[in-house]
Amino acid sequence: MSALAATDATAPQPLLSVRDLTKAFPIRGGLLKREIGSVRAVDGVNFEIGPSETFGLVGESGCGKSTTGRCVLRLIEPSSGELRFEGKDVMSLSGDRLRALRRDIQIIFQDPYASLNPRMTVGAIIGEALTIHGLATSRPQYEARIVHLLETVGLQADHMTRYPHEFSGGQRQRIGIARALAVEPKLIICDEPVSALDVSIQAQVINLLEDLQQRFGIAYLFVAHDLSVVEHISRRVAVMYLGRIVETAASRQLYSTPKHPYTEALLSAVPIPDPSVKRKRIRLKGEVPSPINPPSGCHFHSRCPLAKDICSTEVPKLKESAPGHLVACHFR
Amino acid sequence: MGNYLLRRLIVAVPSLLGISLILFVLLALAPGDPFGELASNPNIPPEVREALRVKFGMDDPILVRYLHWLVAMVHGDWGFSFASRVNVDTLILQRIPTTLYVVGTAQLLALAVALPIGVLAATRPYSIFDQIANTFAFIGFSLPTFFTGLLLILIFSVNLGWLPFVYRTDIHATGWLWYWENIKQAIMPVTVLGLYQAASYTRYIRSAVLDVIKLDYVTTARAKGLDESKVIVKHVVRNALIPVVTLVALQMPTVFGGAIVTEQIFRVPGIGSLLISAILANDTPVIMAVTFVFACLVVLFNLIADILYGWLDPRISFR
Ligand SMILES: Nc1ncnc2c1ncn2[C@@H]1O[C@H](COP(=O)(O)OP(=O)(O)O)[C@@H](O)[C@H]1O
Numbered sequence: 081m082s083a084l085a086a087t088d089a090t091a092p093q094p095l096l097s098v099r100d101l102t103k104a105f106p107i108r109g110g111l112l113k114r115e116i117g118s119v120r121a122v123d124g125v126n127f128e129i130g131p132s133e134t135f136g137l138v139g140e141s142g143c144g145k146s147t148t149g150r151c152v153l154r155l156i157e158p159s160s161g162e163l164r165f166e167g168k169d170v171m172s173l174s175g176d177r178l179r180a181l182r183r184d185i186q187i188i189f190q191d192p193y194a195s196l197n198p199r200m201t202v203g204a205i206i207g208e209a210l211t212i213h214g215l216a217t218s219r220p221q222y223e224a225r226i227v228h229l230l231e232t233v234g235l236q237a238d239h240m241t242r243y244p245h246e247f248s249g250g251q252r253q254r255i256g257i258a259r260a261l262a263v264e265p266k267l268i269i270c271d272e273p274v275s276a277l278d279v280s281i282q283a284q285v286i287n288l289l290e291d292l293q294q295r296f297g298i299a300y301l302f303v304a305h306d307l308s309v310v311e312h313i314s315r316r317v318a319v320m321y322l323g324r325i326v327e328t329a330a331s332r333q334l335y336s337t338p339k340h341p342y343t344e345a346l347l348s349a350v351p352i353p354d355p356s357v358k359r360k361r362i363r364l365k366g367e368v369p370s371p372i373n374p375p376s377g378c379h380f381h382s383r384c385p386l387a388k389d390i391c392s393t394e395v396p397k398l399k400e401s402a403p404g405h406l407v408a409c410h411f412r
Numbered sequence: 413m414g415n416y417l418l419r420r421l422i423v424a425v426p427s428l429l430g431i432s433l434i435l436f437v438l439l440a441l442a443p444g445d446p447f448g449e450l451a452s453n454p455n456i457p458p459e460v461r462e463a464l465r466v467k468f469g470m471d472d473p474i475l476v477r478y479l480h481w482l483v484a485m486v487h488g489d490w491g492f493s494f495a496s497r498v499n500v501d502t503l504i505l506q507r508i509p510t511t512l513y514v515v516g517t518a519q520l521l522a523l524a525v526a527l528p529i530g531v532l533a534a535t536r537p538y539s540i541f542d543q544i545a546n547t548f549a550f551i552g553f554s555l556p557t558f559f560t561g562l563l564l565i566l567i568f569s570v571n572l573g574w575l576p577f578v579y580r581t582d583i584h585a586t587g588w589l590w591y592w593e594n595i596k597q598a599i600m601p602v603t604v605l606g607l608y609q610a611a612s613y614t615r616y617i618r619s620a621v622l623d624v625i626k627l628d629y630v631t632t633a634r635a636k637g638l639d640e641s642k643v644i645v646k647h648v649v650r651n652a653l654i655p656v657v658t659l660v661a662l663q664m665p666t667v668f669g670g671a672i673v674t675e676q677i678f679r680v681p682g683i684g685s686l687l688i689s690a691i692l693a694n695d696t697p698v699i700m701a702v703t704f705v706f707a708c709l710v711v712l713f714n715l716i717a718d719i720l721y722g723w724l725d726p727r728i729s730f731r
């Protein structure tokens with residue numbers, strides 16, 4: 081932990097700090113659906129996000145990114161770990177105090193088709209959050225707020241009375257953003273907000289998110305399975321593999337000098353715009369192992385080109401290898 | 413919407429015509445006719461029998477008889493019951509209120525039981541409550557109504573003597589007592605039919621709720637800070653009910669059919685027992701009319717299901 085503290089010496093007091101977060105989902109089986117094992121979806125994750133900062137979380141599908149994001153809001157109950165928001169202990173909150181936290185932290189989902197209630201109008205979807213937190217005292221004020229939010233995300237006032245199915249994917253994602261903005265959150269968890277959109281729309285939505293960050297000073301936990309999306313928007317990036325963070329660094333640092341062999345492999349798959357620069361494509365052997373039965377020691381050792389005996393017996397600690405650059409590897 | 417309704421009703425006409433033709437032909441080809449009994453009755457001279465057959469057109473070709481039936485039907489003449497010696501429509505109108513009362517109450521009971529149990533079970537999957545609910549639902553629809561019906565009669569009428577086991581329409585009581593007697597005699601048939609339906613509705617509602625509860629918009633609702641009971645009622649149940657409502661509407665004709673057995677057990681003088689006695693007496697006009705009423709119910713409830721679906725789900729539009 082001392083290494084993490086050192087990296088934050090320059091940063092202001094963190095908005096969110098996550099310590100040793102774990103989440104194990106029970107696996108049920110047999111006739112009576114008894115618990116017969118567990119999936120360690122998140123396995124001891126540490127990170128911090130400063131105010132108005134974008135923190136990228138990258139990893140292949142199934143590595144536990146969404147679970148991490150939902151645990152932060154306690155939409156999924158973490159198995160263990162410590163969560164602090166503005167210094168307050170989030171794990172001890174319950175009932176009304178937990179719901180109040182949801183004014184400060186919001187979430188945007190990957191699938192813009194599934195994340196809006198099909199039976200509610202856009203106005204009702206956005207307005208519900210206002211009502212819950214008592215943010216509008218009169219009907220005209222309520223409607224004015226909704227119109228203002230719609231315009232903020234680039235939609236029109238008359239969209240209020242329509243239903244979600246009448247909109248395109250990009251527009252729906254904007255509705256989702258307006259809904260998240262309604263409560264004036266300090267942190268928004270963006271769970272692959274553009275993965276389901278066309279490439280041309282992706283840029284528009286990312287620009288909107290950046291624009292909102294500048295206007296309102298919102299911090300983002302930006303989840304993606306693709307390093308190229310995150311590079312553009314994040315100040316710092318963490319790379320996840322099978323429930324653990326294997327490398328964290330400032331965005332530029334991570335892309336220019338990746339240290340973990342897994343990060344190197346991921347980066348080698350990202351196309352470079354400049355055709356004169358050649359990067360060696362690293363192919364990983366095998367498939368991502370199942371999180372139900374992850375490899376011992378370093379989870380990555382079964383696919384790692386550098387693996388030695390120690391890798392299968394000892395879990396490498398996330399340690400600082402350069403200022404602000406943390407990596408969990410025995411050899412780097 | 414009005415346009416849509418009109419178009420659906422027009423489309424329903426040919427299917428009802430087809431159904432009635434098939435029913436008519438099947439009944440005409442079936443062995444035995446209403447005058448079968450007259451043939452073996454030595455007191456009736458053959459000339460009288462012959463005159464009757466001619467009068468009712470029994471020996472005309474099937475299609476001619478069908479057309480006669482159809483024309484009469486369109487004019488509101490549903491035929492004459494040979495067994496009961498009254499007009500078929502009078503007979504059916506006499507029987508329908510009882511069936512509606514028993515079947516309708518049973519449906520309300522089924523939903524009142526299945527809705528809370530199904531929703532609660534789905535919000536706590538694999539909990540003790542869920543497992544108990546599942547077990548009862550499984551037992552519920554594995555036990556046929558003729559078994560549970562007889563069991564209840566045995567317990568509550570024969571052994572305890574609390575409830576009457578024959579349903580009567582001629583109750584000799586006035587005022588509150590009359591209502592009380594009517595409720596008392598409906599308790600067993602309604603319970604048997606209602607709980608049987610409740611069992612399958614429970615499982616259906618549970619799985620519909622389970623499908624919806626894991627969707628992102630439910631998580632969104634929680635993320636807004638809405639409390640859990642409101643999340644369940646407003647976001648989960650309201651969406652899960654869309655397929656349930658349609659299922660209930662589509663099942664209604666089957667429920668009427670299923671009620672035949674229950675009506676028979678408890679001697680409920682409804683439309684189901686009318687059909688059974690008509691079949692036993694070879695009373696073709698009544699069989700024809702009752703089955704045709706059932707066919708109309710199927711068409712009607714299909715239409716109702718579609719309309720409800722469009723009304724509940726803004727994604728569906730009536731074109
Ligand atoms: N509700 C759940 N029950 C059981 N396993 C789950 C559940 N949610 C996620 N998992 C498992 O946890 C792992 C991580 O999932 P997730 O966080 O969705 O990954 P990502 O968002 O990185 O694709 C996966 O192996 C997934 O199968």
Ligand SMILES: [Mg+2]
Pocket residue numbers: 142145146147271272
């Ligand atoms: Mg995910």
